[in-house]
Amino acid sequence: MSDVINDGKTRVAWVTTIANIAAPTTAELNAGLDFTTRITPDGLNIPAETADVDNSSLASTFTTNRAGRRSFSPEVTFKRGDTAGDDLPWTTLTYQTMGYLVVRRVLAYTTAWAASQKVEVYPVECGERNSIPPAPNEVAKFTSMMKLREEPNTAATVA
Numbered sequence: 001m002s003d004v005i006n007d008g009k010t011r012v013a014w015v016t017t018i019a020n021i022a023a024p025t026t027a028e029l030n031a032g033l034d035f036t037t038r039i040t041p042d043g044l045n046i047p048a049e050t051a052d053v054d055n056s057s058l059a060s061t062f063t064t065n066r067a068g069r070r071s072f073s074p075e076v077t078f079k080r081g082d083t084a085g086d087d088l089p090w091t092t093l094t095y096q097t098m099g100y101l102v103v104r105r106v107l108a109y110t111t112a113w114a115a116s117q118k119v120e121v122y123p124v125e126c127g128e129r130n131s132i133p134p135a136p137n138e139v140a141k142f143t144s145m146m147k148l149r150e151e152p153n154t155a156a157t158v159a
Contacts, residue, residue, distance in 0.1 A: 004106050011109050012036045012044060012076070014092060015100040021121040021152070023159040029102060029113040035078070036109055038089050040141060043077030044103070046122070072148055074101055074122055077132070080140035090129065093144040097126040101146060117158040123150040 015032035018024045051068035081087035101122040104113075127145035134140065 006106075008109050009106050010036065010044065011104040011107070011111075012039055013102045014089075015102055018100050018102075018121060018123075020159075021100065021123060021150075022156050024100075024102065024119065024121060024156060025159045026113045026115065029119075029158065032100075032102065033088055033092060035076075035089050038078050038081065038086065040077045040079060040139075043141075043143075045075045045077075046072050046101075046103070046120075048072055072122065072152060074124060074146040074148075075143055076101070076146070077141055077143045080142060089144065090142060093126045093129065095126060095128050098149065099124065099126075113158060115158055119156050119158055120152065120154045121156045122146070122148060122152040125149045 012035050013029055013032040014035055015024070015028055017031070018028050049071045051071075052065040053068035054063065055066045056062065056064045076089075078089040078093075079086075080090060084091070101124050103120040103122075104117060105120075107117065124146035127147060130143040130145060132141040132143060
């Protein structure tokens with residue numbers, strides 16, 4: 001058995017229009033902005049949360065739970081750029097901008113979008129950008145906090 005090494009095997013795009021998030025097309029994905037090279041190595045953070053639903057009763061002597069509502073809180077940390085093209089995440093992901101964060105994992109970043117690839121599609125609205133304080137020996141960075149505006153599809157297939 002071999003392990004998948006993550007380095008170079010994630011692709012992240014910002015897409016403004018997707019007709020069906022269960023099956024985004026290659027044309028829709030290619031029309032998006034590829035932000036992968038502007039994201040810091042540890043900058044893609046989409047934690048999943050599941051709420052507890054207490055299903056114990058008055059007769060219970062132990063608290064039991066069932067899985068409740070799910071949520072995601074996407075946060076993406078970007079490097080700032082000193083040219084317009086390199087600073088597209090900063091100029092694009094402004095407060096209340098809506099779009100789709102599309103993530104493809106475990107496939108070489110350089111592989112073109114193609115039918116049958118598995119992707120995660122998050123319909124989001126951007127929160128306020130958060131500039132990260134400057135530090136020695138680091139690039140300028142900011143974090144884009146995103147809010148889900150619809151239920152995502154974490155097992156979509158490219159059409």
